[in-house]
Amino acid sequence: MRPLNRVDRGLLAPGAYQTYSITQPADTLVQAACEQAECEAYARGWQSTIDESTPLGQQQATYIRQQSGRTFREQRTGTGLTVFVFEARQRCFTDHKTRPQLFAVRDGDWRGNPTGRTRQHSRAQDWVEDFGEHQLRLSDQQQKG
Structure with a gap:
């Protein structure tokens, strides 16, 4: 051609x-950083809603609070769910x-x-x-x- x-x-x-x-x-596929992959969550921030009444939800919330290294605000909904609001310009949880x-x-x-x-x-x-x-x-x- x-x-x-x-x-x-x-x-x-x-x-x-x-x-x-x-x-x-x-x-060929390679792992990429959020910015390189034009990740929407990286560009705008994102929310993760977690049900801490379940064992999986408790593990997820503990990881976010203690090990994730991300900047976030924590909110509670009227139905008892926890909403983690993550700021933009930080790595999301997806492997791009x-x-x-x-x-x-x-x-x-x-x-x-x-x-x-x-x-x-x-x-x-x-x-x-x-x-x-x-x-x-x-x-x-x-x-x-």
């Missing part, structure tokens, strides 16, 4: 180009899974990589910065003639 932004003119040798790519392996993104830069273009050199950025911000610096170098070279 041909990328939409492929340069087909072939004015320069493949080694004169750099290719920037972002890919996602289809069969996401597909990792691979941020790569390689020498060459669609015709090949003559040097075999490939770099992998671990953060999207680094890839974007690398791409921007490359664009500036190209612009400077074009202005110089």
